[in-house]
Amino acid sequence: MTDHRLDAKGLQCPLPVLRARKALKAIAVGEVLTVEATDPGAVKDFPAFCEATGNRLRSSDEEAGVYRFVIERVV
Numbered sequence: 001m002t003d004h005r006l007d008a009k010g011l012q013c014p015l016p017v018l019r020a021r022k023a024l025k026a027i028a029v030g031e032v033l034t035v036e037a038t039d040p041g042a043v044k045d046f047p048a049f050c051e052a053t054g055n056r057l058r059s060s061d062e063e064a065g066v067y068r069f070v071i072e073r074v075v
Helices: 015-025 042-053
Strands: 003-008 032-037 056-063 066-072
Touching: 003 015, 015 032, 015 042, 015 066, 032 042, 042 056, 042 066
Parallel strands: 003 032
Antiparallel strands: 032 066, 056 066
16 A cells, blocks of 8 residues: 655645545555645545545644645545
8 A cells, every 4th residue: 555645735725625636536546645734724624525525534633733634545
Protein backbone atom coordinates (compact mmCIF):
# COMPACT_ATOMS: atom_id res chain seq x y z
CA MET A 1 0.00 0.00 0.00
CA THR A 2 1.30 3.43 -0.95
CA ASP A 3 0.69 6.59 1.05
CA HIS A 4 0.16 9.86 -0.79
CA ARG A 5 0.30 13.41 0.54
CA LEU A 6 -1.55 16.58 -0.38
CA ASP A 7 -0.45 19.97 0.96
CA ALA A 8 -3.55 22.16 1.03
CA LYS A 9 -2.20 24.60 3.61
CA GLY A 10 -3.15 28.20 2.84
CA LEU A 11 -6.10 27.21 0.65
CA GLN A 12 -9.64 28.22 1.59
CA CYS A 13 -12.87 26.27 1.19
CA PRO A 14 -13.69 24.58 -1.14
CA LEU A 15 -10.18 24.17 -2.59
CA PRO A 16 -8.80 21.63 -0.07
CA VAL A 17 -11.72 19.26 -0.74
CA LEU A 18 -11.60 19.80 -4.50
CA ARG A 19 -7.87 19.05 -4.61
CA ALA A 20 -8.40 16.00 -2.40
CA ARG A 21 -11.09 14.72 -4.76
CA LYS A 22 -8.71 15.05 -7.71
CA ALA A 23 -5.85 13.39 -5.79
CA LEU A 24 -8.06 10.48 -4.71
CA LYS A 25 -9.06 9.81 -8.32
CA ALA A 26 -5.36 9.41 -9.17
CA ILE A 27 -4.63 6.72 -6.56
CA ALA A 28 -5.67 3.07 -6.38
CA VAL A 29 -8.43 1.66 -4.20
CA GLY A 30 -6.95 0.77 -0.82
CA GLU A 31 -4.27 3.46 -0.94
CA VAL A 32 -4.20 6.32 1.55
CA LEU A 33 -4.12 10.09 1.03
CA THR A 34 -2.97 12.36 3.85
CA VAL A 35 -4.23 15.93 3.48
CA GLU A 36 -2.83 18.86 5.47
CA ALA A 37 -4.94 22.02 5.55
CA THR A 38 -5.09 25.23 7.55
CA ASP A 39 -8.70 26.22 6.79
CA PRO A 40 -10.76 25.63 9.98
CA GLY A 41 -13.75 24.78 7.76
CA ALA A 42 -11.92 21.63 6.70
CA VAL A 43 -12.82 20.07 10.06
CA LYS A 44 -16.46 19.82 8.91
CA ASP A 45 -15.77 19.54 5.18
CA PHE A 46 -13.64 16.39 5.13
CA PRO A 47 -15.93 14.09 7.15
CA ALA A 48 -18.86 15.22 4.96
CA PHE A 49 -16.77 14.74 1.82
CA CYS A 50 -15.79 11.20 2.81
CA GLU A 51 -19.37 10.29 3.68
CA ALA A 52 -20.65 11.68 0.37
CA THR A 53 -18.00 9.95 -1.75
CA GLY A 54 -17.89 6.64 0.10
CA ASN A 55 -14.23 6.93 1.03
CA ARG A 56 -13.03 6.23 4.58
CA LEU A 57 -11.75 8.95 6.90
CA ARG A 58 -9.24 6.92 8.89
CA SER A 59 -8.21 9.75 11.20
CA SER A 60 -8.15 13.49 11.66
CA ASP A 61 -6.19 15.67 14.03
CA GLU A 62 -4.86 19.18 14.51
CA GLU A 63 -1.45 20.39 15.55
CA ALA A 64 -0.28 24.01 15.61
CA GLY A 65 -3.12 25.15 13.35
CA VAL A 66 -2.57 22.43 10.74
CA TYR A 67 -5.43 19.98 10.27
CA ARG A 68 -4.44 16.51 9.08
CA PHE A 69 -6.90 14.10 7.44
CA VAL A 70 -6.01 10.54 6.52
CA ILE A 71 -8.37 9.22 3.84
CA GLU A 72 -8.45 5.70 2.44
CA ARG A 73 -9.76 5.37 -1.10
CA VAL A 74 -12.55 2.82 -0.96
CA VAL A 75 -14.37 3.47 -4.22
